[in-house]
Amino acid sequence: MPELDETASSAPPAERLRVIGNGWALHPPRSGVGVYTYELFSRLERERDRIDFRILMGSELMDLASALAYTERRPEEPPRFKAAWTKFSFDWRRPIRGIRHAGIVAYHTAHSGFSPIRRMLGRTPVIGDQLKRLSKFYRESRGARAIEQQKAEIDWREEPVVFHEPNFVTPFLSDQLVVTVHDFSFVRYRELHPVERLEWLTEGLDRTIRGASRIIVPSEFTRTELLEMVPEQDPERVHVVGLGHAPDFRPRSADECAQRLKDYDLAYGRYCLFVGNLEPRKNLVTLLAAYERLPDSYRRAMPLVLVGAKGWRDADILARVEALEVRGFVRRLGFVPSEDLPVLYSAAGQFVYPTIYEGFGLPVLEALASGVPVISTRAASIPEVAGDAALLLEDPRDVDGLAAAIRQLQDEPALAAEMVEKGLRQARRFSWERCVSETLDVYRLAAEDASTSVSKR
Incomplete structure (x- = not known):
């Protein structure tokens, strides 16, 4: 574009x-x-x-x-x-x-x-x-x-x-x-x-x-x-x-996010975010499997936060989410108010969206505009939206590859900062x-x- x-x-x-x-x-x-x-x-x-x-x-x-x-x-x-x-x-x-x-x-x-x-x-x-x-x-x-x-x-x-x-x-x-x-x-x-x-x-x-x-x-x-x-x-x-993307999707400081994060019991920059309906096309099964393969210390320090309404054919997904919630490294917030969503984006340590298929991929754009490093896939339209501003998996169902990408962004702050800069530039192409x-x-x-x-x- x-x-x-x-x-x-x-x-x-x-x-x-x-x-x-x-x-x-x-x-x-x-x-x-x-x-x-x-x-x-x-x-x-x-x-x-x-x-x-x-x-x-x-x-x-x-x-x-x-x-x-x-x-x-x-x-x-x-x-x-x-x-x-x-x-x-x-x-x-x-x-x-x-x-x-x-x-x-x-x-x-x-x-x-x-x-x-x-x-x-x-x-x-x-x-x-x-x-x-x-x-x-x-x-x-x-x-x-x-x-x-x-x-x-x-x-x-x-x-x-x-x-x-x-x-x-x-x-x-x-x-x-x-x-x-x-x-x-x-x-x-x-x-x-x-x-x-x-x-x-x-x-x-x-x-x-x-x-x-x-x-x-x-x-x-x-x-x-x-x-x-x-x-x-x-x-x-x-x-x-x-x-x-609406103007509310923008980078924010820890102080700007403090009150909303307190409401959700989350820490600034200390969680991995997913936004989307709980439906099979969003490929949560792969994301949950990848998170299970991360070291326990990492998962507890950087929990996976799921935001989105219930979708369809989600019984198996919900069962896995509930099991991982009990273990303490997954949080399901459900559908959140529109005024809270931009804050949850900008306060995340990274945004992960391993979708199988999209016609556009609005959550990816919103995350880029919020100044968050993004991991997604090369499926369908995502490369058009993300450009070179995200880590894109060739195979959306590559559990090991997704786990490695999550670790890489966390372990390499210089890479994460570079992705944020590219993401903000890429997001300006859309309005x-x-x-x-x-x-x-x-x-x-x-x-x-x-x-x-x-x-x-």
């Missing part, structure tokens, strides 16, 4: 776009896709000189503050009906019609990753089939009608509206759809995903990709994979837009501001696609 040029896109566009973003990924706990959606949408709201931006939650169009409040409600709760676009403000004067509560509940029951009702009922053949039918009804009919009503009220050549799905699969298709496809781990490593997630992605992503006007991917690696898997896709419509600017460019192209389509009718 070329060096960031802050002046390259400072000139305002000729026309102000209207953009609707699907906000369902904002539901907590927010991991990679949720963080991406939040950081992107929060900054898009500030670009009011460039776009009129609204977030779609169920059947409602709203601003970010309202969307975050909405996520506190259960997905099954009937949404309150709001109203549609006005020209220059966030007041909505005409009701959105055509989305029914049954369809919304069915969609999120059949497809969301966090619905207990889906897990309970979706596996029952008769009920599961009915849920999927209702879901399809909502996705392809009612939801689409809501967006179509917006379109009907606007002269497309003057005021185009773009719909952005930031989380793989759109609930309905739109003529000017922009979708973000984060990775293809569900294809490359099907055995590492729950059945429900495989069904959701398999059934929905192909339709979404083929129906999209423009596709955003976070890395050149993911772009290559997409074009290999969908060879008929026009390469010029697939755009690489890297992620960023959420750049992500927003390049995403706006993609929106503009999608709007031009729509205008061209209308002019040919």
